[in-house]
Amino acid sequence: MKKRSEKQQDLDNLKTELAKVSTVILTTFQGITVKDDTKLRRAVQAAGGKYQVVKNTLAERAGTGTPAEKLLKNLSGTNSIAYTNTDPVALAKALTKIAKDVPAFQFRSGIVERRVISIAEIQQLANLPSKEELISKIMFLLNAPAQRIAVALNALPRNLAVTVNEAIKANKFGSGGGEALETKPLTAADRDALEKELPFGEAPAPEAAQ
Numbered sequence: 001m002k003k004r005s006e007k008q009q010d011l012d013n014l015k016t017e018l019a020k021v022s023t024v025i026l027t028t029f030q031g032i033t034v035k036d037d038t039k040l041r042r043a044v045q046a047a048g049g050k051y052q053v054v055k056n057t058l059a060e061r062a063g064t065g066t067p068a069e070k071l072l073k074n075l076s077g078t079n080s081i082a083y084t085n086t087d088p089v090a091l092a093k094a095l096t097k098i099a100k101d102v103p104a105f106q107f108r109s110g111i112v113e114r115r116v117i118s119i120a121e122i123q124q125l126a127n128l129p130s131k132e133e134l135i136s137k138i139m140f141l142l143n144a145p146a147q148r149i150a151v152a153l154n155a156l157p158r159n160l161a162v163t164v165n166e167a168i169k170a171n172k173f174g175s176g177g178g179e180a181l182e183t184k185p186l187t188a189a190d191r192d193a194l195e196k197e198l199p200f201g202e203a204p205a206p207e208a209a210q
Contacts, residue, residue, distance in 0.1 A: 007058075011061055011062055014052070014058065014059070014062035015061075015063075015064075015066065017050065017083065018063055018066040018067070018068045018083065019065075019066045020085055021067065021068070021084060021085045022067065022084070022085055022112065022113055023049075023084050023088035023091060023113075024067070024068040024071055024081055024083040024110060024111050025081065025082045025083070025091065025095060025107065025109075025110040025111075025122060026071055026072070026075075026080075026107075026108040026109045026110060027079070027081070027082060027095070027105060027107055027108060028077060028078055028079060028080070028105075028106050029053070029078060029080050029105050030077070030078045030104060031104040032102060032104040032105055033104075036098075036101075036102045036104070036105070039098065039102075040098050040102070043094040043095075043097065043098055044082050044094055044095070047084070047087070047090040047091045047093070048084055048086040048090060048091070049083055049084035049086075049094070050082070050083055050084070052080060052081055052082075053079075054079055054081055056075035056076065059072045059075055059079065059081065060072050060073055060074070060075060067111060067113075067114045068083075068111055070116055071109060071110070071116055079108070082095055087130055087132075088112050088125060089125055089126070089128045089129070089130045090132075092110075092122055092123075092125040092126040093126045093130065096122070096126040107122050107123075112125070
């Protein structure tokens with residue numbers, strides 16, 4: 001049997017944990033095997049959460065003044081809690097999968113961002129894309145146009161060099177009343193110097209055969 005000081009320490013520790021979480025899911029586990037309990041704890045940990053079997057009085061006292069206060073009042077029967085301060089969807093997905101595989105593990109209620117949610121809402125939450133999945137989708141959407149922009153930007157120096165060279169050949173810079181510019185093919189030295197000046201390391205287009 002635990003000493004009073006140890007019980008107080010358990011209370012303080014749980015209260016500290018509950019004070020900083022955004023999601024708490026209340027469950028029951030009566031009849032769960034040691035093997036399934038281990039599987040459950042590992043799944044919750046992998047989802048970035050924590051799982052703990054709680055005594056009803058301890059849970060209610062620890063929940064007072066925390067986001068989980070409403071959820072942990074007047075508990076009865078055998079209870080446990082899973083909680084996280086990161087991604088509620090990932091936690092709900094992990095617990096829903098365990099509940100399907102282990103009939104002894106069942107949802108009772110939950111709280112997300114200080115709002116109590118039902119069993120049905122927990123299951124709906126589990127069907128949403130996780131934080132990682134959302135980030136992946138957003139990065140895909142952002143990355144696709146970014147690749148096209150990068151290709152276009154990389155092509156600018158070469159296209160500019162080609163356009164200027166063609167304009168010189170067509171005497172486009174001699175229409176202001178002065179003499180037309182004399183065009184000369186680029187020498188190897190000229191090409192090397194121009195290549196150093198151009199961004200992205202693009203070389204100017206070679207001269208067309210005369």
